[in-house]
Each structure stands twice: as structure tokens, then as C-alpha cells.
Amino acid sequence: MKKWLLLGVCVLAFPLAAHAESNETNGNEAALTAQEETLTSTQNSDEVNTVASTEPTNDPSNTATSDSAAAVEPVVTTDSSSPQGTVSDKEAEDVQNKVVEDIEKDLGIKASEEKQDTNLTAQQWREALYEIGGNLISKEEVDSYTDQQLLNAQTLFERYNYDTVGMDASSFARLLQALYKDNTLSYEAATQALSFNPRNYQSSLDLIPVVDQLQAYLKAMYPANSSFWGVRSLTNDELIAILKHIAPVQQKIIEQRGYLWPGMIALISNYAEKGIPATEDSTQQTQESSTAESTTTSSTKQAAATTPSSSESQTIVQKLLPKTGEQRTIWMVVIGLIIVGIVAYVWLRKSRSRH
DSSP: OHHHHHHHHHHHHHHHHHHHHHHHHHHHHHHHHHHHHHHHHHHHHHHHHHHHHHSOOSOHHHHHHHHHHHHHSOOOOOOTTSOSSOOOHHHHHHHHHHHHHHHHHHHOOOOBSSOOOOOOOHHHHHHHHHHHOTTTOOHHHHHHSOHHHHHHHHHHHHHHHHHSOBOOHHHHHHHHHHHHTSOOSOHHHHHHHTTSOGGGOSSGGGGGGGHHHHHHHHHHHSOTTOSSOOOOOOOHHHHHHHHHHHHHHHHHHHHHHSSOSSOHHHHHHHHHHHOOOOOHHHHHHHHHHHHHHHHHHHHHHHHHHHSOOHHHHHHHHHHHSOOOSHHHHHHHHHHHHHHHHHHHHHHHHHHHHHO
């Protein structure tokens, strides 16, 4: 009889304990599920708000703003035959005068539109150099150069006259010294570069597709350390920007004179040294771009500050959800103990009544 009573108590107590454990597990799972759903809802809400703030609306004020932004954005053209903008006659003339002035000041040569006769013999070059006199080159130095060296310098001198500005015997003396005295110019490298001729291109924009060849030409004929005529080393992007800037000036000079003077390399050399002047439009675009970037950064920081972190969201969820798990398990145990006590009491009374 005792065995049957104990078995009955165990059978009654087991479902209660199992139910309490099941409730604890389900409660914990429900809490975790609620937390995940709340976090997911928060993230989705933030994403929706972000997308909504970046999507255009039909508000007329927004339309006007986007239209003005589109008007400010520069238009990039791939047509290399049309210059980037136009210049007036006076602007082109000012550029010419400034370039020539800087060349004469920086290089100490006398620029002339009349090209120096380069079809001379070695002796004729010597006589021309003798006439220079002064501190530039002495008679003894002139006599130290061979006839072949004089003729080699003449070969390069002809190209320099067309690339830059017309030069005189003083410029020839400086070229001769760069080749065979200072050794800042290589005759072999320069003669190999002569196969590329910038004068074969009608516009500076036409040089953009062959910018690598132009770079090699500049490095051979106008190395940065040349004591005759050096051009600062430029990246392809810098050189392309200069070519685009030169195009309208070049077109206007050709319209005025029928030919380009100063030459293409003289213009490139000028802007490589002085830099491209900033225009009012480019300055305005730079300022507006900076303002837009700062506004975007400020909005991003503000959104980050107002959006709760994952730990904060979890804390909020835990406060909102009801207490589950441990309290419910304690009540189940108490109920089970009460039932066991009742069964034990009944069994004891029956046992006493039999005796």
C-alpha cells in the first residue's frame, strides 16, 4: 500500500515540475524573441527614416534646390576637339605677355617671334658665340667644343625654338653648356624624343589621349634639373588639367596670329611652374562641395547620437517585459509540496484507522 501511495505522489509531482520547467524555458525564449523583435523593429525604423530623408520629394522647394545643384555641377565633355570654355582677345593677349615676361625673367633669354636661323655650320656658330662675349661664355670655352657638339646642339635648338619662343645665340650657348658642361641634358635621350612633335596636334586637347608620350617628351627634352629649360615633373592628372586650361587660350591666339606663340611647351611650362589660376566658378563649386560635405557629416553624427545602441535597446526591452521564469517555478514547487502534504495526511489517517 505504501508503495502505491509513493508512486501516486511521484506521478502527481512529475507533471507539475515538468510544467514549471517548460514555463521557465518558454518564458526565457519569449523574452529573447521579444528583444530580437524590438531590436529588429528599431533598426528597420532607422533604415526607413534614413531612406526617407535621402529620397527626393515633390516639394517645390526641394525641386528648386536640386535644380540649382545640377546647375552648379560641372559638365564633363569627352569631345577633345572643343576647348573647355572661351577667352576674350584681351585675356589671350595678357596670357601671352605674362608667359613671355616670365620666360625672359626666369631663364634670362630674349624671346622673339623671329626664329633664329639654325641651318649654320659649326664655324658660323663659333663666330656667333664669339660675338656674345661677357661672362656667359668665353672664347676658350667656345673653342673647347667640337664641331660635332655644336651641330648636335643645333639639332635640338631648332625644336626648342618652335616648342617655346624664338631664341638667340645666348640661348644657344646655354643649351650647349647644359649638354656638355653641366650634363643636365642628354643628347641621346633628347634626339630619340624628337620623333614626338607637339606641333603636330591642332589643340592641346588632342594631346590628352597621348599624354604618356607627352610625358616622355618632357622628361627627355625638359628634365626638371635641366640648366637650360626644366619643366617641373607633373602627374598625368596635373598635365591633363593644364592641357584643358590651355585649350581656349591656344584657340584664341591662333585666331589672332594664325599660329601659336608662345609654343605649346612654353604654355605648359608656365602653368607647371605658376599653377592654374582658380576661377570664380571653380572656387564657388569648391565652397559648395565643402558645405555639402560638412552638412552630411553633421547629419550622420546627429543620427548616430539619437539612435540607441544595441545594449541600450536590450535594457529597454528587459524593463518592458514582465518577470518570467524563476517566480513561476517557485509557485509550482509550493503547489506540488501542498499536494504531497495532503496525500501524506490522507494516507496517515487511513493507516491509523486500520490499527
